[in-house]
Each structure stands twice: as structure tokens, then as C-alpha cells.
Amino acid sequence: MLEFRKDIFADERDDNLHEVGQPTQRQDMLGHVTGTSPYYDDHRFANLLHLKILRSPHAHARIRSIDDSAAARAPGVKRIIRAADVPVNLNTLLSLIQFGKDDEPSLATDVVRYKGEPILGIVATSERAALEAIALVRISYDQLPAVFDVEEALKPGAPSVNAAYPKNTFEYYSKYDHQKLRYGDADAAFAQADIVLDERYQMSPIEHAPTETNGSIAVPDTNGRYIVYTSTQALFFSLDTSAKINAVPSNQLHFIGGTVGGGFGGKVDTLTEPLSILAARLTGAPVRYRFSRHEEMQFGSPRGGERIYVKDGVMKDGRVIARKVRAYFDSGAYTRLSSYAVVKCAAHIPGPYTIPNVSGDIYCVFTNRTPATAMRGFGVTALDFALECQMDKGATAVGMDPLEFRMLNAYRDGDMKAHRREAKNCALIECAQVAAEKANWPLRDEFRRMSSRQGGGATRAGGSADRTRAPAPAAAAPAAPTRAPASTPQRVSYERPMPAAPPRTAPPAPPPRSAPPPPPAAAPAGSTHGTPRFSSVFGTRRR
Amino acid sequence: MKTPIQFRLNGEEVAAFVESGANLLDTLRESVGDLSVKGGCWQGTCGTCTVLIDGSPRLSCVTLAETCAGRSIETVAGLRRGADLHPLQTAFMERFAAQCGYCTPGMLMASKALLDKNPNPTRENVVDAICGNICRCTGYEPIINAVLDAARSDGRRRA
Numbered sequence: 001m002l003e004f005r006k007d008i009f010a011d012e013r014d015d016n017l018h019e020v021g022q023p024t025q026r027q028d029m030l031g032h033v034t035g036t037s038p039y040y041d042d043h044r045f046a047n048l049l050h051l052k053i054l055r056s057p058h059a060h061a062r063i064r065s066i067d068d069s070a071a072a073r074a075p076g077v078k079r080i081i082r083a084a085d086v087p088v089n090l091n092t093l094l095s096l097i098q099f100g101k102d103d104e105p106s107l108a109t110d111v112v113r114y115k116g117e118p119i120l121g122i123v124a125t126s127e128r129a130a131l132e133a134i135a136l137v138r139i140s141y142d143q144l145p146a147v148f149d150v151e152e153a154l155k156p157g158a159p160s161v162n163a164a165y166p167k168n169t170f171e172y173y174s175k176y177d178h179q180k181l182r183y184g185d186a187d188a189a190f191a192q193a194d195i196v197l198d199e200r201y202q203m204s205p206i207e208h209a210p211t212e213t214n215g216s217i218a219v220p221d222t223n224g225r226y227i228v229y230t231s232t233q234a235l236f237f238s239l240d241t242s243a244k245i246n247a248v249p250s251n252q253l254h255f256i257g258g259t260v261g262g263g264f265g266g267k268v269d270t271l272t273e274p275l276s277i278l279a280a281r282l283t284g285a286p287v288r289y290r291f292s293r294h295e296e297m298q299f300g301s302p303r304g305g306e307r308i309y310v311k312d313g314v315m316k317d318g319r320v321i322a323r324k325v326r327a328y329f330d331s332g333a334y335t336r337l338s339s340y341a342v343v344k345c346a347a348h349i350p351g352p353y354t355i356p357n358v359s360g361d362i363y364c365v366f367t368n369r370t371p372a373t374a375m376r377g378f379g380v381t382a383l384d385f386a387l388e389c390q391m392d393k394g395a396t397a398v399g400m401d402p403l404e405f406r407m408l409n410a411y412r413d414g415d416m417k418a419h420r421r422e423a424k425n426c427a428l429i430e431c432a433q434v435a436a437e438k439a440n441w442p443l444r445d446e447f448r449r450m451s452s453r454q455g456g457g458a459t460r461a462g463g464s465a466d467r468t469r470a471p472a473p474a475a476a477a478p479a480a481p482t483r484a485p486a487s488t489p490q491r492v493s494y495e496r497p498m499p500a501a502p503p504r505t506a507p508p509a510p511p512p513r514s515a516p517p518p519p520p521a522a523a524p525a526g527s528t529h530g531t532p533r534f535s536s537v538f539g540t541r542r543r
Numbered sequence: 544m545k546t547p548i549q550f551r552l553n554g555e556e557v558a559a560f561v562e563s564g565a566n567l568l569d570t571l572r573e574s575v576g577d578l579s580v581k582g583g584c585w586q587g588t589c590g591t592c593t594v595l596i597d598g599s600p601r602l603s604c605v606t607l608a609e610t611c612a613g614r615s616i617e618t619v620a621g622l623r624r625g626a627d628l629h630p631l632q633t634a635f636m637e638r639f640a641a642q643c644g645y646c647t648p649g650m651l652m653a654s655k656a657l658l659d660k661n662p663n664p665t666r667e668n669v670v671d672a673i674c675g676n677i678c679r680c681t682g683y684e685p686i687i688n689a690v691l692d693a694a695r696s697d698g699r700r701r702a
Contacts, residue, residue, distance in 0.1 A: 025636065032644030033632040035579025035619035039645065042578045211583040211591050211645040211679055261581070261645030262679045293584035 008430050028259070037259050039212055040229040045219055045286040049078055051279045052130035053289075054120040054137055055299060056112035059368040060146035060159065063110055063119070063139060070136040071122060076129030079283050081121035083107040086278060087247035092164075092335050093269065096240050101171075103164035104334035104371070106245055106274055111144070113161055113333035114370050116299035123279045123287060146368035150307055150328035153367050161333055161366040170331065170339045170364035177363070179346035183418035184357030186313070189322035193313030195397045200309050201386035205302040205330070208375055212261020214300055215290035216272045218280035226280055227254045230273055233263040238270040245274035246281065253277065265374030269301050269336055304330045304338055304372025306345075306382040313357070314394045318408045322357040323350040327383065329364050332371035337378070338364050344379030350418055351387040352428050353409040354456075358418035404447050407432050414457025426452035548612040552577060553621025559608070567603040567611055568592045571618065579620035579648055583677070590676030593649035594618050600656040600675075619648040622655070630693040631655060638689035642680030649676050654690045664694055 004021030031037035068080050083089055083105060090102040108119045120137060124130035145159040152158055153168040160166045169177040190196050216230035232238040235255050243250040260267060276289035291300060306329050313322035327345055331338035342364040349360040377384075395405035410428040417423055429452045436443045545560040552575060559574035568585070571577045571594070580603055583591030587605035594603045595617035622629045631654055634640070641647040650673055657664055657672035664672070669690045670683075678686060 026639075028644065029636045029639075029641060032641040032647045033619075033628070033635045033651065034623060035581075035648045035651075037644050039581070041582075044576075044578075209677075209679055210643070211589060211677060212581070212643070213583070260643060261583075262643040264679070293586060293588075 005434060008434075009427070031259075039259050039261050040216060040231045040257060041212075041288070041290065043217060043229045045217070047285055048217070049123050049125060049279070049283055049285045049287045050127045050130050051081075051121050051123050051276055051287050051289040052127060052134055053118045053275070053295075054122070054134045054139075055295075056108065056115060056117040056119055056141075058112060058141055058143055059115045059148070060144040060161070061112050061141035062144060063108065063112065064142055065140050066120065067138040068120060068136075070138075071133040074124075074129065074133035074136055076125040077122060077133045078125065078285070079123040079279065081107065081123065081275065081279060081282065083109045083119075085282065086245065086274075088245050091241065091245055093237075093241060093337060094335070094340060095244070096237065100335050100339050101164045103162050104336070106278075111163070112141075114368055116295075116370060117333070118275075121275055121279065123283055127290075148367050148369055150305075150330050150363070150365040150367060153365050154328075154363070159368070161368055162335075165335075165366055168366045170335055170342070170366075172339075179342050179360070179362045181346050181349055181358060181360035181418060183359075183420070184322070186311075186322040186324045186357040186359040189357035190311070190313045190324075193321055194316045195314045195394075196311065197314065197390060197393050197397060198309070198311045199386075199390060199393065200307070201382070201389065203303075203306045203308075203382045203385070205305045205369070205372065206375060207297055207300065207302045208262070208264040208266030209297065210260075210262030210264065210266060213291035213293060213296040214267055214271050215288065216276045217286060217288045218273070218276040219286040220280055220284060221254065225252050225254055226277055227256060228273055228277060230255060230257045231260055231263075231267055232257050232270065232273065233260055233265070233267040234270075237268065238273050241270040242273045242277050246277050264376055265303070265378060266300055269371075269373050271300065299370060301332070301336060301371050301373035303375035303378055303381075304332065304341070305369075306330065308383060308386040310386050310390045312390055312394055314398055316398055318395075318398050318400050318405050320350075320353060320355050320394060320409050322359075323353075323355045324359040325349050325362070325383070325386075327360075327362045329362070329379070330369060330372060331364050331366055332369045333366060334371040335364070335366075336371045336373045338372050341372075341374075341379030345383050347419065348380045348383055351384065351391075352411050352426075353391075353406070354411055354415040354423070355409070355418065360418075401443075403432055403436055403441060404443060407443075407447050407450055410452070412452050412454070412456030423456065426456070428452065546609055548609055550611045550613060551615040553617055561608040563609070565608045567594070567601075567606040567608050567616070570608040570611075571603060571616075577618055577620050579618050581645055581648055583645065583649075588677075589646075589649075590653065590673075591646050591649045593652045593676060595652055595656055598656065598659060600653045600672075602675075617652065617655070619651050622651060629655070630697040631658065631690065634689040634693035634696065635686070638685045638692060640681060640685040640689035646676060646678045646680075650678065650686055654686075654693070657690070658694055658697065662694060662697065664690070666691060 072080055086106045089105045091104055092100045092102050094100050095102055108117050122130045122133045147153045147159045161168055212231055214231055216228055219227045221227050235257050239253050239255045240250055243253055272289040276287050279287040309326040311324040312320055314320050329338050329342050342362045346360055346362045350358045391406055392402050395402040407429050411423040411426045413426050415423040429450050545562055547560055549558045557575050559570055561570050568582050571580045581591050582604055583589040585604045587602045592603040593600050596614050631651055653673050653676050661668060669687050
């Protein structure tokens with residue numbers, strides 16, 4: 001059962017929570033266990049037609065000619081949908097919020113830019129008939145040089161992948177080829193650091209592999225509109241995208257969904273709805289466009305593979321004084337949502353740690369791979385993997401317990417973040433304390449007493465009277481490592497020799513089973529109940 | 544050319560005309576109208592479409608419909624008895640053993656096949672029973688616990 005630790009920060013909120021912390025049954029659970037939840041494909045229509053897509057066998061090629069005459073005569077074929085049939089055949093998902101250029105066709109016109117790119121649709125009386133007709137289409141291609149590596153794609157002379165972004169990088173604000181973060185002077189600080197850790201992390205693309213594949217059914221309604229049953233995770237987002245591509249007012253589309261057989265981010269791309277709607281409009285019949293498992297795995301957009309370089313400057317006492325991140329997000333052939341992932345990544349640097357000198361350069365790179373999309377914290381997840389590996393390596397390098405190393409560097413209230421926002425409502429130290437307690441991981445006394453509410457701000461690295469400004473850069477570079485000297489009272493020095501064996505096997509003392517003692521300065525629980533300061537939304541809880 | 548076949552579905556006699564080569568999954572969903580069976584891969588790899596044929600778990604997407612003539616088939620649609628849920632269904636609800644719910648019908652049928660044959664399974668037996676069923680949401684642990692719970696509650700009910 002859930003455990004809700006009301007003892008932590010108890011003085012900061014009313015103890016009047018009745019639902020939070022209590023288990024509650026999901027409203028859709030009965031449908032799930034009785035097999036009655038209405039997934040998009042559980043709707044039945046007489047005379048349903050089936051749309052299947054002819055996809056590019058090449059990663060990068062120019063289409064010389066398409067001969068679909070035999071397919072058009074094949075049994076059961078009702079309609080062939082060509083690129084010219086798509087009313088607005090260029091789109092980018094985030095154009096709905098005016099972010100990025102339209103760069104992706106629904107059906108390829110002259111060039112295919114990844115293996116599996118849709119070229120032609122065939123609507124037939126059965127999936128089988130559609131597939132048999134697809135086998136009759138003849139396309140001749142001129143293969144073009146392809147690039148599959150993010151750093152190769154940025155080299156001079158690399159094949160240009162995406163016509164809207166010829167330099168193979170997404171453009172921010174129509175002029176910047178990457179997201180950049182500067183705080184303090186990382187390079188100068190590396191020169192002062194006791195240890196410098198320079199590491200490379202490479203992620204793989206990951207397919208969401210939902211048990212229900214992407215799909216939709218578009219049905220002509222009695223009033224001239226179209227009802228669309230869909231697996232989308234983003235009903236209105238998909239509706240607006242479909243309306244744009246079909247050049248119809250969005251009130252002509254009625255999307256029904258919300259019961260999604262697994263999404264994890266892989267069902268926000270509106271991969272099927274625009275074409276199933278177009279097929280229904282062109283045939284006047286209900287049309288289903290359902291990914292096969294092969295299409296889902298091979299062509300459904302995955303989490304992009306990121307390459308991340310992290311360079312840390314670490315002092316022997318455990319402080320991380322500089323962190324430089326250079327990351328390349330493999331967007332595949334088109335933007336979809338990777339441009340946004342890069343923004344999230346830049347906003348997440350340097351992780352939940354107070355580091356006085358931070359540098360970040362994050363690129364959204366186009367390659368001839370399957371376009372990437374959202375997946376569970378995309379932009380942040382891979383960076384966190386890299387940063388936490390880096391924290392482990394840093395702890396090992398200075399001979400510190402990895403949890404204590406993190407607690408030492410954790411954000412505390414009042415610290416200045418690399419984005420020039422003050423850290424508020426910090427809780428990493430307390431999370432680490434509870435995790436250590438649960439895992440019987442020994443923490444030394446000073447770490448059991450540590451608090452996010454104490455020791456942050458001006459006396460910490462990066463803090464200053466004027467908190468809107470970063471620490472002075474280059475000119476004052478030598479000051480960076482000494483800005484938070486090890487002698488600062490709340491700092492812990494790391495003189496103790498580390499045991500050869502991991503601490504888990506030889507705990508110096510059994511950790512307490514109870515909660516960490518509240519910091520001495522904390523007001524007694526209950527005395528400040530009803531305080532109007534509690535608002536995570538407005539960030540005013542502890543201010 | 545369509546072939547008439549007849550089989551028992553959740554205790555009731557049903558009949559369908561099927562194309563040569565039609566699979567049981569499509570026959571149940573399209574011809575008979577039992578939409579509680581879900582398709583996930585249509586190639587016999589994910590377990591989502593699991594039904595019981597004469598009590599044994601089978602992948603309906605790679606089972607020829609014609610081979611089911613005269614057999615007895617069970618799906619999730621026949622699991623509950625009127626207003627009462629099967630102990631497995633109750634346990635899946637209480638243990639939060641479904642999230643998106645799409646693999647749940649297959650999971651329930653694979654688990655039912657186990658409990659019908661072995662009312663007191665070990666954890667290892669449960670893992671074996673559902674090892675052909677892919678779940679992308681739960682991480683399996685809640686499902687395993689639910690099946691063990693169902694076995695215990697069913698035992699108590701019978702006692």
C-alpha cells in the first residue's frame with residue numbers, strides 16, 4: 001500500500017488531505033477486466049474499408065516514377081491515395097503552437113527520407129486485398145547518400161536530410177541551430193578542479209511497443225461530418241492536426257477516443273488519422289487504418305537515440321564545481337516533437353544539483369532514421385541517465401558514498417540554478433534520506449540531519465546577493481571553485497578513508513527505522529497549520 | 544469459398560461462415576461478435592489474443608478457425624457469472640493489475656487456464672503461465688500477485 005510521509009515538511013501544509021495517499025479504484029478498471037473497454041477497433045461498421053500504406057524500402061532516395069495502374073485494377077481496390085490527393089501535404093506537429101516549420105509530408109512527393117516513409121495509400125475491401133494491391137505497385141528510385149549518425153550529420157558535406165532544415169539541425173527562433181545554456185565559466189572551473197570526468201553516453205532508439213498498435217477508423221456521419229475512432233493519446237491535438245492536413249474546419253471532425261491500449265508517448269504523432277479521414281472523404285465509406293505489428297515496430301516513431309557528452313569538474317571534498325553537457329538528439333528524418341525534447345533537456349541541465357559553473361549545448365539533429373517522438377520524459381530521461389551515471393563516477397573518483405555525494409550537491413532552498421531561477425521547495429535530500437532508510441543504506445549522522453531548508457542560498461555555490469545574476473564569468477574564473485569553500489559551516493569534509501568493501505556490506509551502524517529527525521529549526525508540526533504559504537503551483541511554499 | 548463451422552463459445556453454441564485460412568481471432572471478433580478478444584501482433588508473439596480451447600490457452604491469431612469446429616472456446620466475455628466477477632477479475636481490480644487494459648483479456652485467460660488445472664499455484668507456476676503474454680504497462684508484478692490472490696480467495700470460497 002501507499003505510504004504517505006506526512007512527517008516531512010509537516011509544518012508547511014494543512015493536514016487535511018483526504019484523497020491524496022489513499023488508494024482509489026480506477027474508473028476504467030471494470031471495463032478492463034471484463035473485456036468491455038471500448039478501444040478504437042472495438043467499433044463495428046458495415047462496409048468498412050481498409051487502408052494500407054506502401055512504404056519506402058530505402059532510407060534516402062528520390063522517387064523517379066510510380067506505376068500503380070495494376071494495383072488500381074486489383075480485386076477489392078476502391079481507391080488509391082497519392083500525395084497529390086492530400087490537401088495540405090506538409091505539416092509539423094507543433095505548428096499548432098507555431099513552433100517550427102512544416103517539414104513532413106503525409107505521403108512522400110519526390111524524396112523519401114527514411115525507411116518506411118509512406119508513399120501511397122490503397123483503400124480496399126479487406127486488408128488482404130489492399131496488401132495484395134500494394135505488391136503490384138512499381139516504383140523506381142534513385143538512391144541518395146544517407147546519414148545515420150548525429151555527429152556525422154553535422155559535418156560539412158553530410159547529406160542534407162530534411163528540405164526545411166538543410167543544415168540537418170532544427171532552428172530555434174528561426175536562427176539558432178541549438179539550445180545553449182551558460183552559467184559561470186565551466187572551462188575556467190575545470191582548470192581548478194581536482195578531478196575532471198569526461199564521459200560519453202549513447203542511448204538507443206526505443207520502440208514503445210504498445211500491445212494495441214496505432215490505428216483509427218474514420219466514419220462519415222449523417223450530417224456531413226466525420227466521426228473518428230482513434231487510439232491517439234492526444235485527442236484534440238490529433239483532431240487539429242487532422243483538420244489542418246485535410247483542410248477542413250476542426251468542427252467537421254468528431255474524435256472519439258481516450259481508451260488507449262498503451263501509448264507511452266508513441267500515440268501522439270497522429271500517424272493514422274489524417275489519412276483514414278482522407279480515405280473516408282474520398283470513398284464516402286468508413287475506413288480503418290490500422291498498423292500491423294511490423295509497421296508499429298519498424299515505422300512507428302520510437303524514442304530517439306541521444307548522444308550525450310558530460311564533463312564534470314569535481315573537488316576532492318565532493319563538490320561538483322563545473323558541468324558541461326553537449327548532447328545530440330536524433331530526431332530522425334522529421335521534427336515531430338524532438339525540437340521540444342531538446343528544450344526540455346536544456347532546461348534540465350545540470351540535474352537537481354547546485355553547480356556554480358554550467359555549460360550546455362543541445363542539438364536537434366536530422367538523420368535518415370525513423371522520426372523520433374515522445375516517450376516517457378523524453379529529453380530528460382536520457383540526460384538523467386547520463387547525469388546519474390556521472391554522479392556515481394564522481395562519487396567513486398573522490399571516494400565518497402554515492403548517495404551522500406548526491407546529497408552534498410543537491411539543490412537546497414535558496415540556491416541559484418543554472419537557469420537563474422532560485423531553487424524552491426527542494427526535497428532531494430529528504431527523498432535520499434527516506435530511500436536510504438528503506439534500503440538500509442547507511443548514512444552518516446551529518447547526512448541524516450541534512451535538510452533542504454538549511455544552508456542554501458548565498459553561502460552556497462552560485463548564490464549571491466544579486467540572485468538574478470550568474471557568478472562572474474571568465475575574469476573572475478579562479479573564484480569559481482572557491483566560491484563555496486569546504487570550510488563553510490554546513491559543508492561536510494571528506495577526510496574519512498573509504499572502506500574497501502561497499503558500505504552496503506558493512507554498515508557502520510544500523511540506520512534508524514523511523515523518519516530522519518526534523519531539522520532543529522523546523523517549527524513544531526501543527527503550529528503553522530493553515531499557513532497560506534503553501535503553494536507549489538506558485539512556488540511560494542517556503543518563501 | 545466459405546466454410547460453415549460450429550463451436551461452443553462460453554457455453555453457447557455459435558456458428559460462422561469462415562474464409563479458408565481465417566484465424567480464430569478474426570472469426571470471434573468479426574463473425575461472432577465477441578470483441579473481448581484483442582489482437583496485438585497477429586503473428587503469435589504477444590499473447591494478447593489468448594483464449595481457452597478445450598481448457599488450454601491458445602493464441603487465437605494463429606489458430607485456424609476451421610480447426611475449432613466442435614471445440615469449446617472460452618473468452619473473457621464468459622468469465623463473469625451474471626453480476627458476479629470471477630475471482631481473477633476481482634483480484635486484478637484490487638491488485639491494480641491492469642493499466643491500459645489491452646493485454647488483460649489474454650492475461651486473464653492464461654491465468655484461468657492455470658487455476659483451472661492448479662488451484663494452488665506457486666509464484667513460479669504463475670510466471671510460467673503468463674510468460675507468453677506481453678504487458679507493457681504494469682511490469683507484471685501486480686499481475687502475478689493478483690493471480691496468487693485469486694487462487695487464495697477461490698480456495699477460501701470453496702472451503
